[in-house]
Structure formats: C-alpha cells, structure tokens
Amino acid sequence: MSEVNLDDIQGLLRFGFKHHTEAVILLLRVKDPAAARRWLSEVEVTSAVTIQPVPPTALQIALTRAGMDALGVSSDAVGGFSEEFLEGMAGDANRTRRLGDVGESAPERWDWGGREREPHVAVLLYAMPGHLTGLQSGIESACAAGFDVVYRLSTTDMGGVEPFGFADGLSQPQIDWERAIPVADQEERAYRNLSCLGEFVLGYPNEYGLYTPRPVLDASRDPQELLPRAEDSPNSADLGRNGTYLVIRQLRQDVRGFWQVLNSRAGGVDVEREWLASQLVGRTRSGESIAVERPTTAVASASAKGGAPAPDPNDFTFESDPSGHRCPIGAHIRRTNPRTADLPTGGAGLLSRLIRTLGLNPDARARDLAASTRFHRVLRRGREYGVQVTPEAALRLPAPVDTGLHFMCLNANIQRQFEFVQSAWIMSAHFNGLHNESDPLLGNRTPGSGGLRCDYFSLPAADGPTRRLENLPQFVTVAGGAYFFLPGIRALRWLAAE
C-alpha cells in the first residue's frame, strides 16, 4: 500500500478553508491554448499538506471536459474520464430530468453552464479578510493571455448559516486518510461516518474495495514521470490519482417565499413556524438534530456549570425513530443521509439476518428502500452568495432578494454519489416508503411523467394520523452548473504540458 502524497492533492479535499471567509469562483474559457497551458503549468495551487499557519490566500483549479478539449489534451486521455463527466451536467436530456433540472431550473434558463456556455476552467480563490481583491486582480491579469473570464461567482460570508437561516456545514463524511479501513467488499452492519479514501480521491480503493475507473495511461505517455504510477497497475501512469470530481451548482433560494409560506401554514404563530421549518430540514436553525431526544435540561445545566462539551451534532442515526415521529422521513438531512447500514436493523442472530437479507421483515420493508448510505456520500464545500436576510426580516420583504448557495461537492464517482443523492433521494417522488413528495427544501415541483405530483410533505405523528402539507411551492431554482475534474497537482502539470 503506497503512502498518500498530500502534497499532490488539492487542499479542498482536506480543508473547507473556513478561515478564508472571502471567496470567488472565476469561470474561464480558453482563448489562447498555448498561453493557457503556460499559466496552468506555473500557477501556485494550495495543497492538502497543512492549513497551519493559515495562509492568507488559497487557490484551487478544476477543468471541465470542454476545457480539456480546448487545451488540446489528447482524446485517449480525456476518454478515460467517467461518462457523466464527459457528457456534462446538462449534456443529456435524461440526466437533466433525473437531476430535477426542468421548468424554472432548466439549463436553457441558466445564467452560466449548460451546453452552450460550459466554462472550461474554474479557479477557486479563497482569502482571509481583506485579501481577496488583491488576489483576484493578480490572478485575473496573470491568466488574461490564455483565458477570458466569462463569469465570476461571488460569495457572501453569512457566518456559518445558509440563506434560509440554518446552520450549515455541520455533517461531513470523515475521510480515511490513514487508510485504516480494510480493502475488502464486506458487509457493514452499522452506519459509520468514516469513508474509504477512494470514495473521495481517485486512485485508492473505494467502499467496494475497488479502484474507481479513471484515466490510467501507458507509461510511455509520461516519459518525464510527471504523473504518479497507478497503485493497481504499477507500470501505468495514473492521471486520476490524487484528483477527484467537483460538482458546482448555483442554487437560487427564495428566502422570502420560504418564510412567508411557512408562516401562513403556521397560522402566523412564531413557535409553530420555527417547528415546521425544523421539520423540513431535520435540524433546528441552530443545528440540533431533531431525531435525537436530548436531555436538554441536563445539557443546559451542565453547560451552565461550565465546561460540558457541546453534544456532537452528528452523533445520531434514525434507528430509534423508524416512523419519523421526531424527524420526518422526508426531511432534507434524512433524505440526503439516511444513515443506514447495509441491512435494515434487527437482531444479530443468523435467522434475523436471513429474514432481513431476504427482505421478509415487514417492518423493515419500507426502510429497506433507502440504499446503504456508505456508497452515496458527498463532501460538501458550498459557499453562500447574495443578500443575507433574517427569517424575521424575510416575513416583511415586499419582493424577493437575490441569494442562494453555490453548492459544491467533491466525489470520486459523480453518478454513484452526487447524482444518486440528487435524483433518487432529493428529487424522486418516491423515497423510503413516501410518495408524491420530493425534498421539501430543494424539490422541483414540476409534476413528473403522467402528471405525478411531488409537492406534499408528510409529518408523521406519534399520537395521531400523519399530517400532510400540500401544494408546497418550489423554494430553490438552479441558475447554473457544471461537472469539473479537480486534478492532483502533478496531473494538472501533465495536462498543461500535453
């Protein structure tokens, strides 16, 4: 087993650059391939080695398939990337439909991205307060000979909350940088938050104990040994190793609509409105999981005495709340991470296991429909943009404000990770025994094929029938997006030299 060369991995895979509260994403198109390659071969990219001491600025680079073509990367190298990356986020009508990019969110309406306006390169700039303007102007002039800046995705530091007002960035998969998880396809009986390195970095074994397909080239294509060698094929040059895929989607949020609609459903009662909002997300605005029955008085009195550690916001599963009485089955965090193991829960005995494996346990059948979570994790790196308004101010807004999330996530397999979560868990009108409802925060409410409605939201109750909200409007619209490859740093230099 070879060691992990953090100096070849872009920092975003290890760090969220949280101290870098200023950020912008520059979307570039190649105008002079030779000059563009020159800049890419020299530009200083922040690696994953350390974030201490915090550098004043950081820079990350990612490329689309169109970008590789425009730079003149040979087609056999490009052809080794995954099908969805090669086709692009909006490159296929079926994919567009599955991702929920229809109606208001259709690619034809996007501000950037889509077939005609696909960016070639994304330059992600992060800076400590006061350092962004200088960094951005320096980079824009340095790359001007090779590139046109076609779009600038600006960001707003909202102090750890997303535009609807909820604490964000709380739950993340923990990556097995030490490679402690055995390389084997073995059944996991319990949910674990630790993910195999290969789920997020190409060139290492994934949760199946396999190497995710990636471009691996004959060593003759890399005579200067710019590229690392492939762990599973030591005589080949691994263009994928230490890289990953970056998904960027600009998600416009209707903050005014969100709070005004919830307020009217709550009959104008503040406590009811907050409760409803927390049911949609699965967490309170301050980030507490509503699936957990917390001994709040004990926690409060312990922390009043000083020193009691705050409870881990991620130390829970939904096992003790199978019917969704505390946290609705369809809540955003329960859809995007059902925290399931490979089998539905049950006893440890052989018979119980057989019954569960064969799907004969009627209680488990509905829950069985949510796939094992460990194959569908994403590492979120999004940034907020636009005008921040409090929920209270949103109730009084006469007109919408322009705000939202530049959703970004990293994953080694876009189809099995981002696309699966987005289509099967967020957008599908059928999820885990629910029907006619998609994600209450993100769902596109355009009826599906055959006029299938997806604008309900079920609130199961322990002491009565399930309450169902109806006619939930759409709160999030897609305004742009693309799939990128975030290469290892040696792979970036190889692509620039090709």
Ligand code: HEM
């Ligand atoms: C405007 C769009 C979105 C908003 C406002 C939003 C909001 C939130 C909030 C408030 C949380 C809980 C806090 C946290 O754990 O960070 C969360 C968690 C999460 N979201 Fe989203 N989200 C959005 C889009 C998405 C998209 C597009 C995906 C994936 C395709 C996604 C996947 C997740 C995941 C995986 C979690 C963590 C669940 C867990 O492990 O508990 N979100 N989101």
